[in-house]
Amino acid sequence: EADIYQTxxxxxxxxxxxxxxxxxxxMGHDKMYWYQQDPGMELHLIHYSYGVNSTEKGDLSSESTVxxxxxxxxxxxxxxxxxxxxxxxxxxxxPSASMNTEAFFGQGTRLxxx
Amino acid sequence: xxxxxxxxxxISVVEKEDVTLDCVYETRDTTYYLFWYKQPPSGELVFxxxxxxxxxxxxxxxxxxxxxxxSTSSFNFTxxxxxxxxxxxxxxxxxxxxxxxxxxxxSLIVHP
Numbered sequence: 001e002a003d004i005y006q007t008x009x010x011x012x013x014x015x016x017x018x019x020x021x022x023x024x025x026x027m028g029h030d031k032m033y034w035y036q037q038d039p040g041m042e043l044h045l046i047h048y049s050y051g052v053n054s055t056e057k058g059d060l061s062s063e064s065t066v067x068x069x070x071x072x073x074x075x076x077x078x079x080x081x082x083x084x085x086x087x088x089x090x091x092x093x094x095p096s097a098s099m100n101t102e103a104f105f106g107q108g109t110r111l112x113x114x
Numbered sequence: 115x116x117x118x119x120x121x122x123x124x125i126s127v128v129e130k131e132d133v134t135l136d137c138v139y140e141t142r143d144t145t146y147y148l149f150w151y152k153q154p155p156s157g158e159l160v161f162x163x164x165x166x167x168x169x170x171x172x173x174x175x176x177x178x179x180x181x182x183x184x185s186t187s188s189f190n191f192t193x194x195x196x197x198x199x200x201x202x203x204x205x206x207x208x209x210x211x212x213x214x215x216x217x218x219x220x221s222l223i224v225h226p
Contacts, residue, residue, distance in 0.1 A: 041203050041218060041219040041221065042216075042218045042219065043216045045213065048213055058213075088157065090157075090158075092159075101164075101209075102161040102164055103161075103207075104161070105151075105159040106158060107156065107158040108157040108158060110157070
């Protein structure tokens with residue numbers, strides 16, 4: 001069983017609010033990822049990190065920001081939420097080095113901006 | 115760049131039918147890894163299998179089997195005697211020099 005946790009699981013918030021989605025893993029993985037999942041299922045990579053103080057933007061342009069101050073923690077922040085941000089956000093981690101290992105996923109945060 | 119195509123958006127079957135989910139990939143890497151994940155209604159993605167590019171042996175795990183064919187760049191997933199609990203979205207993914215790339219997913223609905 002994967003030890004990666006996301007909070008909150010569900011969040012309904014008003015337009016313009018600042019929110020932070022939390023993601024923590026206890027496996028000591030260097031690589032961490034944030035995906036945004038459309039209602040139609042497709043996963044879009046929005047941010048990733050190869051380790052502490054490393055953050056990169058993914059394939060999908062996002063107005064969110066991330067930080068990686070500690071190995072185990074990779075929070076995602078929206079400074080001003082909009083209805084277009086309504087989606088599911090999935091956090092994942094994998095061991096470092098090569099790309100031959102599977103990613104472990106959290107249960108996701110379903111965000112609704114009203 | 116790399117790409118994963120899951121052409122089947124949704125598949126609907128009746129319990130006990132066999133079903134195959136297709137996955138076609140593109141990559142310029144000579145060494146790469148292929149994965150299948152299951153996403154039940156609860157939301158998290160659950161890892162099912164990993165296969166590296168040098169191992170074309172098919173694999174069977176219970177009712178699940180995977181057919182990797184490098185010649186056609188395909189990594190198909192078959193569920194034998196499907197059950198209602200198999201209803202989920204299934205993702206194929208590719209790892210190599212780049213960060214993992216996921217397909218669009220196939221929603222499998224198994225009716226009782």
